[in-house]
Amino acid sequence: EGATVAVPEGQDSWLLNVELHDFIETSDVSFEKDGSVVKRSVHGRDVYAKCQALGTCQLHLDGVHDGREAVTAVTAVTATLGCGELCDALEAVVLQMREHEVAEVTADAELCDWTTGTTGQSSNFKLEVQKYEPGDGE
Numbered sequence: 001e002g003a004t005v006a007v008p009e010g011q012d013s014w015l016l017n018v019e020l021h022d023f024i025e026t027s028d029v030s031f032e033k034d035g036s037v038v039k040r041s042v043h044g045r046d047v048y049a050k051c052q053a054l055g056t057c058q059l060h061l062d063g064v065h066d067g068r069e070a071v072t073a074v075t076a077v078t079a080t081l082g083c084g085e086l087c088d089a090l091e092a093v094v095l096q097m098r099e100h101e102v103a104e105v106t107a108d109a110e111l112c113d114w115t116t117g118t119t120g121q122s123s124n125f126k127l128e129v130q131k132y133e134p135g136d137g138e
Helices: 088-094
Strands: 025-028 037-043 056-065 070-080 102-108 122-133
Touching (some): 037 088, 056 088, 088 102, 088 122
Antiparallel strands (some): 025 037, 037 102, 056 070, 056 122, 102 122
16 A cells, blocks of 8 residues: 655655565466466565475465355365365465465366355455475475
8 A cells, every 4th residue: 555755844855765575466377377266475485495296285274255155264284286186276376386375366166166055256265385395206
């Protein structure tokens, strides 16, 4: 959000030092690049390992909504990537994340197993990669 700063009377200008603490990036992470899964990175650093196929991730999902109502509250999941243990939406997002990264995700409902029987067109949730262990060959 922007801020307004008033220059004190008698001064022509101010010098402001700004420090960037977080860089928020929004990207299409769907396998088809059709906007069906969108990730908004809230917190992450390039110094941590990037999740890759056959690696094992410990995930934390918070507040899955189908656009109208809560589908699940908080869920912890441990899975090996690329082995069919996650729904397509989670798989697509996690493969674009790093350990300790937090993201807000919007995904088409049909890509998420937990939306069966709900009426919304998309799912929204917060996702954190709490731990990542590289798989064989990494």
